[in-house]
Amino acid sequence: MLYFHDYSCISPQPTYGNPVLGQLLASQESKLFAREPAYSGIPPGILRRMGKAVRIAIGAALPLMKDPAMGIIIGTANGGMEDCIKFLDQIIEYQEGMLTPGNFVQSTTNAIAAQLGLISKNKGYNITHVHRGLSFENALLDAIMITRENPAGHYLVGGVDEISSYDYNIECLAGWYRSHGIGNEHLYQWEGTGSLAGEGASMFRVSASPAGARAQLTGIRIFQGEDLTRVEDELSGLLAEPGMNGQHIDLLLSGENGDARMLPFYNTVEKFMQRDTAIARFKHMTGEFATASAVAAWLACHLLEKQELPDHMLKKGLVGKEIENILVYNTFKGRQHSFMQFSKPLPAI
Amino acid sequence: MSRIVVTGMGIISAIGDSAAKNRQSLSAGICGIGHIELFASRYAGILPCGEIKIPTDNLKQVLQSKEPGVTRTSLLALHAVREAISDAGLTPEEVSSAGTCLIGATTVGGMCLTDELYHDAHKDKEGSEYLSSYDCASVNMYLQEHLRLKGLINTINTACSSSANAIMYGARLLRNGFARRAIVGGVDSLAKFTINGFNALHILSGQICRPFDRDRSGLNLGEGAAFLVLEREQDVPHKKQLASLSGYCNANDAYHPSSLSDQGDGPYLAMKGALESAGLSSADIDFINAHGTATENNDLVESTSMLRLFGQVPSFCSSKSNTGHTLGAAGAIGAAYSILSLAHGEIYPSLGFEQPITQTGLKPATDYRQMHLEHVMSNSFGFGGNCTSLIFSKS
Known part of the structure; x- marks a missing residue:
């Protein structure tokens, strides 16, 4: 369906460069901030003007941009939200007086894909999917289509969002984040509603060709609804697809996030799994955000390749044999849902 | 296909x-x-x-x-x-x-x-x-x-x-x-x-x-x-068809966050790619609903890239002079107007035009006219160098 040749991730854990996942890094004041590397490939003048979402996206993408790509496909719910509200502040506080346009230009959600195009002088396909908790999944679907349409081409696809102080306030007011509480190591023992805020940028170099691939996407389902039977129906539908049929799911990577309202969805999916399917979680590593599923996709690729599942991720069962198939299930606010199955690539012919 | x-x-x-x-x-x-x-x-x-x-x-x-x-x-x-x-x-x-x-x-x-x-x-x-x-x-x-x-x-x-x-x-x-x-x-x-x-x-x-x-x-x-x-x-073999969407292309100018390059690579590649995807040549396009925002930068670059691709530029107009620039709606409104043109065999006047741009000399259509149209192109160019052209054809 879609082959992954290279991938890179900046997240609140040491996922960048040489990933070390065994030791869980702690949240700070109910937030999991991305660990930003020293950005060696970005000119300092440009780097200073970049908002965090643009910066981590470009940082994560740079290692994958040494080889040419035919286009850039980004999923982000909010893009440079911090710049957006900085500009909003100027409007209100200066009563629409003379404003500087820098924050405005950086605030548009397409600024990330645009900057990536600019830095890599890529004049190909360039698009930004902004469908909240399904932004990354829609970007992946786009990648599936475009690699079918251009089987010879490689594309960059990724998901990114930042914690902006303002978006954090809005999400707290709406009850999606808890501003007080215990840290990420106890995320799943919480009772009640709300999760931890997180951020990250995950980038993938993909194509329709298995030659040299390190992972592949074997199935995807994107849907919305608040009905548990819809989740069951979509999962049965996915498992019955020709590319999926008969494959054993070795690991379920669940987007459980400590919010009690989301548990029925995750429990429903867990109940569907075979008895020997191990279950792991990742939101204690990433926090909750609209494109956290992109980090899950990176984790799935990484786990398939390295076969090292840290203990702190494991919820149930054991991975007794080699992990060949990983199913990721994630819901954003119980209304947007996705399944993505990642598998070891077929040997190149 | x-x-x-x-x-x-x-x-x-x-x-x-x-x-x-x-x-x-x-x-x-x-x-x-x-x-x-x-x-x-x-x-x-x-x-x-x-x-x-x-x-x-x-x-x-x-x-x-x-x-x-x-x-x-x-x-x-x-x-x-x-x-x-x-x-x-x-x-x-x-x-x-x-x-x-x-x-x-x-x-x-x-x-x-x-x-x-x-x-x-x-x-x-x-x-x-x-x-x-x-x-x-x-x-x-x-x-x-x-x-x-x-x-x-x-x-x-x-x-x-x-x-x-x-x-x-x-x-x-x-x-x-x-x-x-x-x-x-x-x-x-x-x-x-x-x-x-x-x-x-x-x-x-x-x-x-x-x-x-x-x-x-x-x-x-x-x-x-x-x-x-x-x-x-x-x-839907028996359904009313307003037009067919025969071509499209998305390309990036990769030049500047908020303006287009002088040579207009993004607009040129989007228009050229749309022609290729429709299997048409530039001479087949009868009319262009241009992006035409009336900024110094856009109209000059769009004109330059139309000349570069078409040589002899077909009739064109900008409906921004009727509606203003509706940003996220602009591409769809331009597309809808292109479809109206095709379906009714008519072109609509661009308003506010008096003198052509010195460097390019291009004049948009300024009068309502009935005209047989087979293929109409609709252009949309945005910040971040995001350029997309669509081609609609008579059904």
């Missing part, structure tokens, strides 16, 4: 609240740009805009929208989507079947509520009813709920080319078998946020805009929505 046909459309803009009224206004050369009346801004009497003179509460009444937290942007989208659905004769069962996808574009989303967003973002009051309504996705999340959609839903933002990309994306979903019919288009409402943003970039004009004129002085913002229903011809 399956032929993609347009089976319905809906438009709301400063020159009319239906496709028929937009066509009337276009034919009569009506300009909908004037002073802002419906919201408070320091620029209300200074910077003309293409405002739809229907207050948000009236829109709610007309649309029977009773849900809390609904923004003007979502209502404008619903208005156009409803018209498109009814024009295409889709039954409620078809609308809410799993095969019907909705791909909507917007750049402003719920940020039209600039003041409410400010207070919620600073947590300086109790949360407002709009906490889940500010992002771009809020528009399509609302449409999904209101119209009980079960198929694939997606939101695209590539700045001013957003809804051209939504149309292209919907066609690709149909061709790749991910949907049976696609409701595609875009929307944006006027917002203090965008007025101040574009003003800070010094590209808003204090006069009514004059696309492709030598003495143009910038763009006027507008608001509106346009949606199309796309289906595969083989699935």
Whole structure:
């Protein structure tokens, strides 16, 4: 369906460069901030003007941009939200007086894909999917289509969002984040509603060709609804697809996030799994955000390749044999849902 | 490859609240740009805009929208989507079947509520009813709920080319078998946020805009929505077809965050790619609905790249002179106007033009004219170098 040749991730854990996942890094004041590397490939003048979402996206993408790509496909719910509200502040506080346009230009959600195009002088396909908790999944679907349409081409696809102080306030007011509480190591023992805020940028170099691939996407389902039977129906539908049929799911990577309202969805999916399917979680590593599923996709690729599942991720069962198939299930606010199955690539012919 | 046909459309803009009224206004050369009346801004009497003179509460009444937290942007989208659905004769069962996808574009989303967003973002009051309504996705999340959609839903933002990309994306979903019919288009409402943003970039004009004129002085913002229903011809052999979507291409200028390169690589590649995907040559294009924002940069670069590709540039116009620049809706409104032109065999005048740009000498069409059209190109170029061209052909 879609082959992954290279991938890179900046997240609140040491996922960048040489990933070390065994030791869980702690949240700070109910937030999991991305660990930003020293950005060696970005000119300092440009780097200073970049908002965090643009910066981590470009940082994560740079290692994958040494080889040419035919286009850039980004999923982000909010893009440079911090710049957006900085500009909003100027409007209100200066009563629409003379404003500087820098924050405005950086605030548009397409600024990330645009900057990536600019830095890599890529004049190909360039698009930004902004469908909240399904932004990354829609970007992946786009990648599936475009690699079918251009089987010879490689594309960059990724998901990114930042914690902006303002978006954090809005999400707290709406009850999606808890501003007080215990840290990420106890995320799943919480009772009640709300999760931890997180951020990250995950980038993938993909194509329709298995030659040299390190992972592949074997199935995807994107849907919305608040009905548990819809989740069951979509999962049965996915498992019955020709590319999926008969494959054993070795690991379920669940987007459980400590919010009690989301548990029925995750429990429903867990109940569907075979008895020997191990279950792991990742939101204690990433926090909750609209494109956290992109980090899950990176984790799935990484786990398939390295076969090292840290203990702190494991919820149930054991991975007794080699992990060949990983199913990721994630819901954003119980209304947007996705399944993505990642598998070891077929040997190149 | 399956032929993609347009089976319905809906438009709301400063020159009319239906496709028929937009066509009337276009034919009569009506300009909908004037002073802002419906919201408070320091620029209300200074910077003309293409405002739809229907207050948000009236829109709610007309649309029977009773849900809390609904923004003007979502209502404008619903208005156009409803018209498109009814024009295409889709039954409620078809609308809410799993095969019907909705791909909507917007750049402003719920940020039209600039003041409410400010207070919620600073947590300086109790949360407002709009906490889940500010992002771009809020528009399509609302449409999904209101119209009980079960198929694939997606939101695209590539700045001013957003809804051209939504149309292209919907066609690709149909061709790749991910949907049976696609409701595609875009929307944006006027917002203090965008007025101040574009003003800070010094590209808003204090006069009514004059696309492709030598003495143009910038763009006027507008608001509106346009949606199309796309289906595969083989699935609807007996249905009325307004046009077919025969070509499309998305390319990037990769030059500057907020202006186009002198040679116009992005626009050139988008137009050229659209021709290639339609299997047409440049001589086959009878008319171009240009992006034509009336900024110094866009109109010069668009002219240069049209000359570069076409040599002999076909008739063209910019409907920004009627509606203002509707940002996330602009690509879909331009597409809808191109389809009207094809379906009725007529071209609409570009307003405000007097003298051609010295370097290029190109003159847009300035009179209403009946004309046989086979293929019409619709251009949309945006910040971030995001350029997309669509080609519609007579069915």
